[in-house]
Amino acid sequence: MPDPDLRVAVQAAEGGMKIELVGELDVATAPELQRHVDEVASAEGDAWIDCTKLTFADSSGLDTLTRFAKSLRAQDRRLVLTNIRPMVRRAMDVLEITELFELEEAP
Numbered sequence: 001m002p003d004p005d006l007r008v009a010v011q012a013a014e015g016g017m018k019i020e021l022v023g024e025l026d027v028a029t030a031p032e033l034q035r036h037v038d039e040v041a042s043a044e045g046d047a048w049i050d051c052t053k054l055t056f057a058d059s060s061g062l063d064t065l066t067r068f069a070k071s072l073r074a075q076d077r078r079l080v081l082t083n084i085r086p087m088v089r090r091a092m093d094v095l096e097i098t099e100l101f102e103l104e105e106a107p
Contacts, residue, residue, distance in 0.1 A: 005029065008036045016045025016077070022053040025061030033061070037068045047072060052083040057091055069100040078102055 006029035007022040017040045025033060040047050049065070057065075069079040080102040084092070092098045 006032050008033055010036050010040060013045075013048065016047055017043055018048045018050065020050045020053070024056040025054060025064070026056065026058040027060035030061045030064045033064050037064065037071075041068065041071050041075075046078040046080065048080045048082060050082050051085065051088060054085065054088055057088045059091070059095060062091060062095060062097060066097050066100055073100075080104060 005023045006025055009020040009022075011018050019036065019040065021033070023029065047068070065079075065081075072079050079100075082104050084103060089098075089103075092101075
């Protein structure tokens with residue numbers, strides 16, 4: 001059963017920061033992600049978000065990611081989303097925001 005909450009783990013990585021999202025990213029949990037986004041945006045380097053355990057994302061949650069991507073891009077930094085589940089990818093496609101991110105599968 002999907003986790004109705006969102007857990008965010010942030011750790012330093014070579015060249016930036018790695019963020020792991022676990023659970024659902026929606027209107028209720030987007031503020032939790034925003035707190036971590038502010039921290040990462042003030043650090044240096046790129047950001048990688050592992051979406052392996054992200055089970056759901058609505059437009060509010062994806063808006064948080066979109067604003068984060070734009071913030072990093074303004075600083076000549078990248079936001080890379082890895083292992084996006086099909087349901088989340090479809091929501092991104094509908095909102096036409098996939099071009100704001102680098103999308104990749106983990107090795």
